[in-house]
Amino acid sequence: MLLTETAEDIRTMKIRGAGRIARAAAEALREYAGTIEVSDLAAFRTEMQEAAEQLIATRPTAVSLPNAVHAVMSGLSGADSLPEARSALRERADTFIRSSLHAVEEIAAIGARHISDGDVLMTHCNSEAALACILEADRQGKEIEVYATEVRPRNQGLVTIRTLNDAGIRTNYILDSAVRYFMNEVDLVIVGADAITVNGAVVNKIGTAQIALAAHEARTNLIVAAETYKFAPRTILGELIEIEERSGSEVLPDTLARALSHVRVRNPAFDVTPAEYVDLIVTEKGAIPPGLAYSIIKEYLGWSIGEFHKGLVMNSENHE
Ligand SMILES: O=P(O)(O)OC[C@H]1O[C@H](OP(=O)(O)O)[C@H](O)[C@@H]1O
Known part of the structure; x- marks a missing residue:
């Protein structure tokens, strides 16, 4: 089924x-x-x-x-x-x-406007929305180069570099830990989102917050490509986004882990990038500074007491 x-x-x-x-x-x-x-x-x-x-x-x-x-x-x-x-x-x-x-x-069209001819970009994980912006900029004839991270432990970076390669975009595949090393060569970081809170914090693949920190230090802009349905209405009530922690066996094989009885593998799949490290969030309704996240929730998702989890949920009447 x-x-x-x-x-x-x-x-x-x-x-x-x-x-x-x-x-x-x-x-x-x-x-x-x-x-x-x-x-x-x-x-x-x-x-x-x-x-x-x-x-x-x-x-x-x-x-x-x-x-x-x-x-x-x-x-x-x-x-x-x-x-x-x-x-x-x-x-x-x-x-x-x-x-x-x-x-x-829509996000591709809006996001591509923020990518200039000659830009060196950095992306993390495999985001359909972020990649759409990059592909659209390339389609418009802008000369771009991309740094794409490996994304341990699930290696979603492999999917990203295949897409970029197929589009003929010059791509550098780097270790997650090499982000700060290369940041000075980067003009713009562009990532996706799994959730965006009412105060504009961005929950995305683990490592995003570290990249944002390195970008902030190097004064490199970071933009987030996210559909309006990635915004989390329930955070209006102060509810936190649960960070998924996946099995340690994704990081360390069980046979090895069993031999290390004092070691616990921690494997959070996401982290939270505070709004102050995000320059712009590109949604299908337009690009907004993270401080305006509330207006997206209010205007495009709406909120009402939902049937599930007794929380605030999206009012899909407003969803089109
Ligand atoms: O919706 P799109 O833009 O494709 O992806 C958004 C985000 O979803 C993914 O999560 P996972 O790989 O499913 O854990 C990544 O964190 C990515 O940045």
């Missing part, structure tokens, strides 16, 4: 990247809504809520996941019959997927 498969693929990172995770979850709910065999609307609601919770539980940090799930599930609220509910969910899922893909295109 697509739902179980998708949940497992997100958990194991076969499907990864905050935007892709969001679209995969919407697609899984769409398929589930169309195929589950139930006799009435009440049973349908229960099944769908369980499916939604199963998806949300897979990875805790990327807020795009609960935001996508809420966007789809909001279709349930106005439905009076089972066929109506099924079609409303399918429609919401299609709308979310379409607007997510469109958002990446």
